[in-house]
Amino acid sequence: MAFYLSIKEIWRNKGRFFLFSLVIALITFLVLFTAGLGEGLASANKEYLEKIDAQVLVFQEDTDYSTIESRLEYDVLRNVRRWDGISDVGAIGFSNTTLVFQDGIEPIDASLVGIEPGKPGSPPAFQGEPIRTKQGKVVVIDQRIAKQAGVEVGDMLTLKSTQGTDDEFYQLKVAGISGGQQYFFQPSIFVSLQVWDDVRPKANVENNGGPIIPNILAVKLDDPTALESMSNFLEERVDGIEVTDIETAYKSAPGYAAQQNTLNTQKGFTFLIGILVIGGFFQIQTLQKVPQIGMLKAIGTSNHIVANAAVLQIIFVTLFGVALGGLSTLGLAMGLPAGIPVLFTGTSILTALAALLLIGPVGGMVSIRSALKVEPLTALGM
Amino acid sequence: MTKNILETRDVTKVYESGNLVVKAVDGVSISVGAGEFIGLVGPSGSGKTTMLAMLAGLLNATEGQLNIDGQDLNQMNDVQRTRFRREKIGFTFQANNLVPYLTALENVELMLRLNKKNGREGRQRAADLLTRLGMDDRLNNLPKQLSGGQQQRVAIARALIHNPSVVLADEPTASLDTERANQVVQIFADLIHEQNKAGIMVTHDLRMCKYVDKVIQMVDGKVARVITERAAIDTLAGTSQFDTLSVPKMEDQFQNQPLIIPNPSTFVPVRIGAD
Structure with missing residues (x-):
C-alpha cells in the first residue's frame, strides 16, 4: 500500500519530482567531483610512494x-x-x-x-x-x-x-x-x-x-x-634515522593534510547542504499535504503506511537523483583533460554514494515525523 | 423493527484548557438502524461535528458508550480504532475528500486496497459503483479534472465500496450549488437505503433534510429534539425553499418553529441526562 501511494504520487507529479531529483543530482555531482578532486590531488602527491613494494621508509633523523x-x-x-x-x-x-x-x-x-x-x-x-x-x-x-x-x-x-x-x-x-x-x-x-x-x-x-x-x-x-x-x-x-610506514610518510608531505582537510570540509558542507535541501523540500511537501494525510488517516490508513510511503518516496527520489548525478559525473570524468587532477577510485566513489543515499532519509526524517503527527481532525478542519 | 447498527449512550466530550471546562457534547444518546439515514443538524458549536468525529473513531469520548456493530469504540486503542475506521466506517468530508494523485477509480479502489480486498473483481465493483453514480466517463480523471459535485460522488462511492456498517458525511454539500447538492444527497440516501447501511449526515443546510429519515437537532452539546415524522421533516426541509439563495440561520428557523411545524406532537422530546 505504501509503495502504491508513493509511486502513484511520484508518477502523477513527474515534473516536480524530476526537478527535485535534478537538485539531488547536482549535489551528487558536486560531492563526487570534490571527492574525485581530493583523491586526484592526494594521488598526485602519493601515487608513487603508495605503490612502492615496501612496508617502511627510512628518512634522515x-x-x-x-x-x-x-x-x-x-x-x-x-x-x-x-x-x-x-x-x-x-x-x-x-x-x-x-x-x-x-x-x-x-x-x-x-x-x-x-x-x-x-x-x-x-x-x-x-x-x-x-x-x-x-x-x-x-x-x-x-x-x-x-x-x-x-x-x-x-x-x-x-x-x-x-x-x-x-x-x-x-x-x-x-x-x-x-x-x-x-x-x-x-x-x-x-x-x-x-x-x-x-x-x-x-x-x-x-x-x-x-x-x-x-x-x-x-x-x-x-x-x-x-x-x-x-x-x-x-x-x-x-x-641518525627515523622510520615510518608509507601512509604516514605521504601524509606528512607539505600541504597534504591542509589540502585534504580543505576538500573534506567542502565535502562535509555539501553533504550538510544536501541534507538541508532534501529536508526542506520534503518538509514543505508534507506541510502542503497535511489535509490529504489527515483524510487518509481518517479513512483508516495507519501511521505505518503513511510513514512508509514517505520514506519510500524519499528513497526513490534520492536514488534517482544520485544515479543521475553519478552518471553525469562519470560522463564528465571521461571527457576531462589529463591535466586536471580528478581521480575516481572505487572506494572514494562508493563511500560518497553511500553517504549521498543516506542524506535522503536523514534529511526527510523531519518531514516523516511531521506526517506522523498529523491529526485527522485538525487537518480536516473538523 | 430494524436492528440498531449504531447506538450511543450518554456520550459526553469535555475539553479542558486551564480552568476552562467546555462540554462540547453532553450526555447524547442516539441510535441508528440498518437502512436508516439520519440528519444531524444544529447551529455552529452545537457539538454535531464533535459527535460525528467520535462516531468515526477520530476522537475519544470523555464518558459514555459508542457502539457500532456491537463494539464499543471508547474501549479501543488507537490501532484498533484505525482498523475499525478502515473496515466498518465509510466517511465523506466537507473538502479534501480525494487523494489528488489518484484517479476517480483509484480513489474508490483505495478503500479496497486498505482492506486488502482489491483485485480485478474489486476494480470492477468500483467501476460499477461509479457508473451507477453517473461517473462512467470520468473513471480515469484526476480529482482536479472533476467538478465539486463529481468529487463528492467519488467520495460517496469510496465511502460505500468496502461495505461498511456505518456511513458518515460531514457537510457533504457545503461547497456545492443547490442542484448538485440535491443530486449528491439523493444518491447518498438511495445507496444507504438500498445497501442497508446506517447513515449519518451532519449539515447546516436544512433543505437536505428532505432526504433523511430522521432529524436530530443538537443545541449546546445536547440533543434538543428528534424529528421522525415525515411531514415534519419535509416542512423543516422546506423552510427555505422559497429563498434558495440565502438559507436562514438554523436558530432563526427553530425560533419560528410554531409557525412552520404543523403538528408539535411529531417531535420526540429528549430529556437531557436521561437514560
Missing part, C-alpha cells in the same frame, strides 16, 4: 619525513640491510627535471626518481622492461608522459637539467612505460641512482664525482605485519 630534506649516506643503507627481518632495501633519490620535445610538443615537468634496479622503489613496467642495470642510460616513464607526448618504448627522451648556472641536456632511451607514478604533483621518470646523480639539477657542479646521497630508503620486511616493531628496532639500531 629530524626531517619530519620530508623526502626532499632527508639525505642518507650509503653507510646507512648497508646498516639497515644487514638486520634479520629485513627482506630487501632500495635507496631512492628525488629531484625534478623538464622533458623537452621536438615538433612543437610542450615541455613536461617531471619528478626525476633515482632507484636501484630490482630493489624496492623500482617500478614495474607494463610495457617494455624495467631498469636492469646501474649504468644504463635508460629510463622508465610514467604512462601519463607517454600519452601526453606520444613517447614509445625505444624512443629517445631529452632531459633538461640545470647544472650550476647552465642548462644541460641529456638523452636517455625509454626502456619501459610504467603505470601512474606521480610524485609531488608531477608524473615521474625513473632512472638508476647513478644516472640520477649525473643528470639531476645541481646548484654546484663541482660536487660531481662525490658519493651518491639518496633521500630515503624503501624497506621490505620479511613479516609485513611487524611494521611497528621493525620500525622501532631500526631506529634503535641505526643512528
Whole structure:
C-alpha cells in the first residue's frame, strides 16, 4: 500500500519530482567531483610512494619525513640491510627535471626518481622492461608522459637539467612505460641512482664525482605485519634515522593534510547542504499535504503506511537523483583533460554514494515525523 | 423493527484548557438502524461535528458508550480504532475528500486496497459503483479534472465500496450549488437505503433534510429534539425553499418553529441526562 501511494504520487507529479531529483543530482555531482578532486590531488602527491613494494621508509633523523630534506649516506643503507627481518632495501633519490620535445610538443615537468634496479622503489613496467642495470642510460616513464607526448618504448627522451648556472641536456632511451607514478604533483621518470646523480639539477657542479646521497630508503620486511616493531628496532639500531610506514610518510608531505582537510570540509558542507535541501523540500511537501494525510488517516490508513510511503518516496527520489548525478559525473570524468587532477577510485566513489543515499532519509526524517503527527481532525478542519 | 447498527449512550466530550471546562457534547444518546439515514443538524458549536468525529473513531469520548456493530469504540486503542475506521466506517468530508494523485477509480479502489480486498473483481465493483453514480466517463480523471459535485460522488462511492456498517458525511454539500447538492444527497440516501447501511449526515443546510429519515437537532452539546415524522421533516426541509439563495440561520428557523411545524406532537422530546 505504501509503495502504491508513493509511486502513484511520484508518477502523477513527474515534473516536480524530476526537478527535485535534478537538485539531488547536482549535489551528487558536486560531492563526487570534490571527492574525485581530493583523491586526484592526494594521488598526485602519493601515487608513487603508495605503490612502492615496501612496508617502511627510512628518512634522515629530524626531517619530519620530508623526502626532499632527508639525505642518507650509503653507510646507512648497508646498516639497515644487514638486520634479520629485513627482506630487501632500495635507496631512492628525488629531484625534478623538464622533458623537452621536438615538433612543437610542450615541455613536461617531471619528478626525476633515482632507484636501484630490482630493489624496492623500482617500478614495474607494463610495457617494455624495467631498469636492469646501474649504468644504463635508460629510463622508465610514467604512462601519463607517454600519452601526453606520444613517447614509445625505444624512443629517445631529452632531459633538461640545470647544472650550476647552465642548462644541460641529456638523452636517455625509454626502456619501459610504467603505470601512474606521480610524485609531488608531477608524473615521474625513473632512472638508476647513478644516472640520477649525473643528470639531476645541481646548484654546484663541482660536487660531481662525490658519493651518491639518496633521500630515503624503501624497506621490505620479511613479516609485513611487524611494521611497528621493525620500525622501532631500526631506529634503535641505526643512528641518525627515523622510520615510518608509507601512509604516514605521504601524509606528512607539505600541504597534504591542509589540502585534504580543505576538500573534506567542502565535502562535509555539501553533504550538510544536501541534507538541508532534501529536508526542506520534503518538509514543505508534507506541510502542503497535511489535509490529504489527515483524510487518509481518517479513512483508516495507519501511521505505518503513511510513514512508509514517505520514506519510500524519499528513497526513490534520492536514488534517482544520485544515479543521475553519478552518471553525469562519470560522463564528465571521461571527457576531462589529463591535466586536471580528478581521480575516481572505487572506494572514494562508493563511500560518497553511500553517504549521498543516506542524506535522503536523514534529511526527510523531519518531514516523516511531521506526517506522523498529523491529526485527522485538525487537518480536516473538523 | 430494524436492528440498531449504531447506538450511543450518554456520550459526553469535555475539553479542558486551564480552568476552562467546555462540554462540547453532553450526555447524547442516539441510535441508528440498518437502512436508516439520519440528519444531524444544529447551529455552529452545537457539538454535531464533535459527535460525528467520535462516531468515526477520530476522537475519544470523555464518558459514555459508542457502539457500532456491537463494539464499543471508547474501549479501543488507537490501532484498533484505525482498523475499525478502515473496515466498518465509510466517511465523506466537507473538502479534501480525494487523494489528488489518484484517479476517480483509484480513489474508490483505495478503500479496497486498505482492506486488502482489491483485485480485478474489486476494480470492477468500483467501476460499477461509479457508473451507477453517473461517473462512467470520468473513471480515469484526476480529482482536479472533476467538478465539486463529481468529487463528492467519488467520495460517496469510496465511502460505500468496502461495505461498511456505518456511513458518515460531514457537510457533504457545503461547497456545492443547490442542484448538485440535491443530486449528491439523493444518491447518498438511495445507496444507504438500498445497501442497508446506517447513515449519518451532519449539515447546516436544512433543505437536505428532505432526504433523511430522521432529524436530530443538537443545541449546546445536547440533543434538543428528534424529528421522525415525515411531514415534519419535509416542512423543516422546506423552510427555505422559497429563498434558495440565502438559507436562514438554523436558530432563526427553530425560533419560528410554531409557525412552520404543523403538528408539535411529531417531535420526540429528549430529556437531557436521561437514560
